[in-house]
Amino acid sequence: MTIRIAIFTDIHANLPALQATLHAIKQEGCDMMVHTGDVISIGPYPAETLDLFLQQPNLTAIMGNHDAYFAFGPPEWAKEDEHLHWTHQMLDPQLRSLVARWPYRVQQTIEGVRLTFLHYGLTPEGDNFLPIVQEPTPAAMDQLFKDESADLLFYGHHHPFSDMLGKARYVNPGSLGCYTHAIARYAMLTIQNGRYTLQHKSVTYDDSELLRAFEQRQVAERELILQSFFGGRAPA
Numbered sequence: 210m211t212i213r214i215a216i217f218t219d220i221h222a223n224l225p226a227l228q229a230t231l232h233a234i235k236q237e238g239c240d241m242m243v244h245t246g247d248v249i250s251i252g253p254y255p256a257e258t259l260d261l262f263l264q265q266p267n268l269t270a271i272m273g274n275h276d277a278y279f280a281f282g283p284p285e286w287a288k289e290d291e292h293l294h295w296t297h298q299m300l301d302p303q304l305r306s307l308v309a310r311w312p313y314r315v316q317q318t319i320e321g322v323r324l325t326f327l328h329y330g331l332t333p334e335g336d337n338f339l340p341i342v343q344e345p346t347p348a349a350m351d352q353l354f355k356d357e358s359a360d361l362l363f364y365g366h367h368h369p370f371s372d373m374l375g376k377a378r379y380v381n382p383g384s385l386g387c388y389t390h391a392i393a394r395y396a397m398l399t400i401q402n403g404r405y406t407l408q409h410k411s412v413t414y415d416d417s418e419l420l421r422a423f424e425q426r427q428v429a430e431r432e433l434i435l436q437s438f439f440g441g442r443a444p445a
Contacts, residue, residue, distance in 0.1 A: 246273025
């Protein structure tokens with residue numbers, strides 16, 4: 210038996226990046242998809258992105274910090290955050306209860322291969338995230354995920370791509386929605402006869418409407434966001 214799993218993370222309300230990725234994945238074919246958190250915030254299309262995301266069959270959604278801010282309310286330090294306020298205004302509040310059901314961790318064993326999916330290292334309570342390790346090393350990842358037991362562990366939250374081997378293989382496909390170029394990144398895992406292969410993939414997309422939408426929609430803190438998360442890209 211062969212199982213194919215597409216893994217991506219941190220869409221961050223980038224609708225064209227998600228559309229391009231879903232098209233590419235469907236062309237390849239897979240048995241399931243897993244998103245390791247943060248469907249919304251940062252990008253200009255929170256409602257449209259969440260709507261398309263929720264329409265996908267065989268898609269497992271993992272809770273990210275921005276998803277949790279919408280579902281449960283922002284933490285005290287973020288309650289005056291203008292961009293979070295803008296994002297949440299764009300979303301149907303009735304979706305809060307649905308997003309609130311997303312798990313913080315999913316563990317599966319497929320043909321003996323132990324898989325863990327989560328947004329990032331979790332606090333002991335299991336409902337919040339540890340500080341980001343800016344320069345990950347195998348030893349740092351072993352410590353960050355010391356409470357996890359897996360052969361392959363997929364995560365996100367920190368947007369750069371990373372794939373390294375410690376006590377487990379720790380894989381961050383890189384943020385799908387936030388990158389210096391109009392390239393959406395994901396991974397394709399194939400498990401067959403107790404062995405796996407992992408391919409790192411990417412697909413280009415047209416970002417012209419995305420970049421214009423920041424201004425057209427008056428996205429809060431848009432200048433900082435474009436500089437910090439999109440490499441300072443500007444609409445053509």
